[in-house]
Amino acid sequence: MQSPIESSISELADLFRLLGDTTRLRIVLACLDTPIAVNEIASTLDLSSSLVSHHLRLLRAARIVKADRHGKQVFYAAADQHISGVLADMLEHIAEPHTDAD
Amino acid sequence: MQSPIESSISELADLFRLLGDTTRLRIVLACLDTPIAVNEIASTLDLSSSLVSHHLRLLRAARIVKADRHGKQVFYAAADQHISGVLADMLEHIAEPHTDAD
DNA sequence: ATAACATGTGAATATGTGTTCATTTGTTGG
DNA sequence: CCAACAAATGAACACATATTCACATGTTAT
Numbered sequence A, B: 001m002q003s004p005i006e007s008s009i010s011e012l013a014d015l016f017r018l019l020g021d022t023t024r025l026r027i028v029l030a031c032l033d034t035p036i037a038v039n040e041i042a043s044t045l046d047l048s049s050s051l052v053s054h055h056l057r058l059l060r061a062a063r064i065v066k067a068d069r070h071g072k073q074v075f076y077a078a079a080d081q082h083i084s085g086v087l088a089d090m091l092e093h094i095a096e097p098h099t100d101a102d
Numbered sequence C: 001a002t003a004a005c006a007t008g009t010g011a012a013t014a015t016g017t018g019t020t021c022a023t024t025t026g027t028t029g030g
Numbered sequence D: 001c002c003a004a005c006a007a008a009t010g011a012a013c014a015c016a017t018a019t020t021c022a023c024a025t026g027t028t029a030t
Helices: A006-019 A022-030 A038-045 A049-061 A081-095 B006-019 B022-030 B038-045 B049-061 B081-095
Strands: A065-070 A073-078 B065-070 B073-078
Touching: A006 A022, A006 B006, A006 B022, A006 B081, A022 A038, A022 A049, A022 A081, A022 B006, A038 A049, A038 A073, A049 A065, A049 A073, A081 B006, A081 B081, B006 B022, B022 B038, B022 B049, B022 B081, B038 B049, B038 B073, B049 B065, B049 B073
Parallel strands: none
Antiparallel strands: A065 A073, B065 B073
16 A cells, blocks of 8 residues: 555544544444435434534535435435445454463 | 443543554554564664653553563564554544645 | 663543534425 | 424533653563
8 A cells, every 4th residue: 555645644634533433333333225315214223314414515525425415305324335345344343363372 | 332431431532642642652653563562662763662652551451452471572463453444434434535725 | 780772651631532412404395 | 384203402410531741560680
């Protein structure tokens, strides 16, 4: 991997920071496979739609998810393959057996 | 991707949250390619070794980096391929051209 | 043992941020 | 146009956490 320039680093960190909150992460996971409306996310995860909307705004700004309006409802979905790729890699990292030796 | 169980989610979020700070991210990037000592990280990134040590402790606890003592110095390196894989994916995500249309 | 160096740690503070509540904007159907 | 619903937003608060400073621990050489 190339050493990323300084400007990319804050952008990188932004993306990770957004995924680093359990509520936001659950929201992202909820719309990974198929587009899903805001209030459906809210009811599924048992959150207020206000809170979901707040988080989706941040996720959308970072292009982690993309929005698609259908009538009154707005459907959200993962922006691209890299997002699911990152999540898959991290899950492997967790699954990996680890000795207690540091 | 399988839907990750609830316990994995907080573990996942922890990992992302740790990478979501620019200082910690720079530290991780600094020891991605080759093991590097604490004070070398500190001087390279122009940080106090105390701060670097604090962050390394968190990164080590999450098994993002691993420690290796050689004499007085402790060398740190990325724990496994998944970490670099995640970073590579995220960099691709950033590099991807994006329209301003939301 | 002691000095010199490298790393680790605890407490305190300043800053960032997730959540709630109230309100507003946008959209469809009567 | 108006009522009903979905989504978005702003302000305020509570809480988490990154950083600094002072000090402790661990390691090597003399």
